[in-house]
Amino acid sequence: MEFDNDEPITLSAHALAALQEFKDEEKKRLEVFEQLYKKSEEDFDAKNESQPTNNQPVSIDSFSEDWQLSQFWYTDETSKILGKALLEGADEDTVVVIASAPAVYAAMMNFSKEELPTDKIYLLEYDTRFKLLAGDKFYQYDYNTPNAIPEILRHKCHRLLIDPPFLEEECQKKSAMAARKMLVKNHDLKTKNGDLQFKLISSTGERMKSIMEETYPECQTTSFLPEHKNGLSNEFRCYASFECSQWTFQDDL
Numbered sequence: 001m002e003f004d005n006d007e008p009i010t011l012s013a014h015a016l017a018a019l020q021e022f023k024d025e026e027k028k029r030l031e032v033f034e035q036l037y038k039k040s041e042e043d044f045d046a047k048n049e050s051q052p053t054n055n056q057p058v059s060i061d062s063f064s065e066d067w068q069l070s071q072f073w074y075t076d077e078t079s080k081i082l083g084k085a086l087l088e089g090a091d092e093d094t095v096v097v098i099a100s101a102p103a104v105y106a107a108m109m110n111f112s113k114e115e116l117p118t119d120k121i122y123l124l125e126y127d128t129r130f131k132l133l134a135g136d137k138f139y140q141y142d143y144n145t146p147n148a149i150p151e152i153l154r155h156k157c158h159r160l161l162i163d164p165p166f167l168e169e170e171c172q173k174k175s176a177m178a179a180r181k182m183l184v185k186n187h188d189l190k191t192k193n194g195d196l197q198f199k200l201i202s203s204t205g206e207r208m209k210s211i212m213e214e215t216y217p218e219c220q221t222t223s224f225l226p227e228h229k230n231g232l233s234n235e236f237r238c239y240a241s242f243e244c245s246q247w248t249f250q251d252d253l
Contacts, residue, residue: 079107089195
């Protein structure tokens with residue numbers, strides 16, 4: 001049987017429609033991203049000129065997921081819950097770090113002023129696109145170099161959410177090393193609201209439980225089950241050093 005290699009490949013009407021929908025979505029996402037970039041430049045100029053800025057809501061959906069970097073965004077609800085848990089009982093001196101979970105940082109930046117007791121909220125992320133979200137509170141972070149923590153955060157972090165990008169032992173353990181470089185050494189300090197300053201959350205796969213117990217002995221499995229926007233198949237769990245209004249300890253999960 002002979003095949004005509006010069007015959008053009010054709011797609012079905014359904015496939016063509018799906019392809020066009022994908023192109024339209026990417027075009028719209030790019031337009032939003034360009035607007036966000038322009039806004040960040042305007043905010044920087046306004047800050048230098050001591051002029052007020054008009055903040056617009058920022059969505060993680062403005063940033064496409066890069067699966068090669070193992071980027072899978074949390075749902076909006078999951079991001080809000082994790083952000084609120086980190087800030088519960090905090091005061092203006094509380095230093096908060098979000099590591100490898102930009103969706104949570106984006107959600108927190110849309111909280112009202114009453115929901116943000118501190119402005120010392122930092123984003124550590126390998127993908128430098130997210131400097132658009134955090135500005136001078138952004139630091140590039142690579143789990144492969146756990147000792148390369150910026151001096152401003154070295155043993156200065158009271159509350160940390162860390163989401164290692166890969167469900168692999170090396171990634172998890174190196175992420176934990178970075179966490180220890182950031183976290184304050186005194187876990188007994190209290191906020192002005194009488195709550196513990198020290199709070200640690202790691203959201204990661206259920207199959208990482210034994211590594212979590214080894215690297216974060218102060219954490220336990222909680223009742224909260226993080227969810228992702230695009231239906232990530234791996235079972236995720238929220239491990240934390242504390243209970244709060246968002247969850248309780250549930251080691252029997």
